[in-house]
Amino acid sequence: MQNIRSYFLLAQTIALVVISLSVTIGVSKSSTASPLQDTMPTSNQVYLLGPRDLIEIRVFEHPELSIQARVEADNSVLLPVVGKAFVGGMSEQDAAQIIQTAYEVGGVVLNAAVTIRVTEFASKKIAVLGFVNSPGQYTLDRPSKVSDVLAMAGGPTSTGSSKLVFTDYNDDTGENERYILNIDQILGLAGETQNPFVGAGDIIYVPKAEVFYIYGEVRSPGVFQIDTDITIEQALAIAGGVTELGKSSSIRRRNNETGDLEKIELTELVKAGDVFQVPQRIF
Incomplete structure (x- = not known):
């Protein structure tokens, strides 16, 4: 059993390295972008799993391995027989591949067909503050732009400014970058030139109009x-x-x-x- 777990951990590490390399390559191609463009990922972004997300794991023809699991603070989920698998920061597809590898290397299921679906989004929270109709904290269940979250909050009030302050939290560095965005441009009324994607920990603030x-x-x-x-x-x-x-x-x-x-x-x-x-x- 100790050897099985060692093989599983080695395979999982290799899979993580492959995924990390593909992400690094993608970032290096866009390294010449301006600071604002760096906060505007392409529209094919996918949702990445995070702590407290509840996921449904299905293994084809193996109902005993099909479970619901919550992603823990260390980005892991607890699987039957093989133990922990680290899936935080991955797409559903990449996480399914990690779990499939775990069951195959662990000798539990050969050629496992694994699918994952998020059933409760809890890890991606963003705050909308200031002069909006419904200020508060919102949970993202899909890749979203500033305009999407602003709409969730009911848009600016009649006394809200035509500009907002977008605080972009960087997960890797733990630092914040702030941008002043024109709401008309965000909503596409003056050309969609300033409508970045948002992520966990970001803040949108609409000040009172001057x-x-x-x-x-x-x-x-x-x-x-x-x-x-x-x-x-x-x-x-x-x-x-x-x-x-x-x-x-x-x-x-x-x-x-x-x-x-x-x-x-x-x-x-x-x-x-x-x-x-x-x-x-x-x-």
Whole structure:
């Protein structure tokens, strides 16, 4: 029995090396990608098993070996007769191959036909925080992009920003990388150029929108979101422009401390919370 277990461990190690080499080759081909592209895996990603996932293991024509097992913290599952098999970080197909090898090398089943199916996804959790309709923690049951998880959380609220902060957790290094993403681009409204895949430990945060207010003699007075740096002249254009009764050079900005209306230049940049007033022209 000791020899059988030794052969099993050797075969399992060889299988892991083969799988690791194939992954390494795949990574080296994309090593020239930009940092943001590195967080955008191709669409053929598959789900990788992780701790606390519950999997169904079926061995064809061997119901006594067909079980449900939970992946342990050390990425292993406990199999009948042969003991532990390490399947964490693998696809269902690769994990099935590891278990098949275990039974064959252990002399339990020759030419074993093994299939694996995840029945309870528990290892891939991601947090969605801030100004979204349903903030909280979500469990991923398939390869998902930022747009998918944002939809799970109900999308941004009416006061949420048009941009979000995506914190990408790297399992290998334990480090975080942060990206500011445009929600319109994520949702494909401005071309799907910023919609990376997400993984366990990632965080999506939608901050409160930065806004400015403009009232008085403009065609569309109200509250407007600041998506990028804009001048006061551009802010007037966003509000529909000045009416016939107004004059753009007469625009004033309210001092948040004193409440006084102060004269400003049209070339100045708009700041979050600015309140502008366009008075009537004096004829």
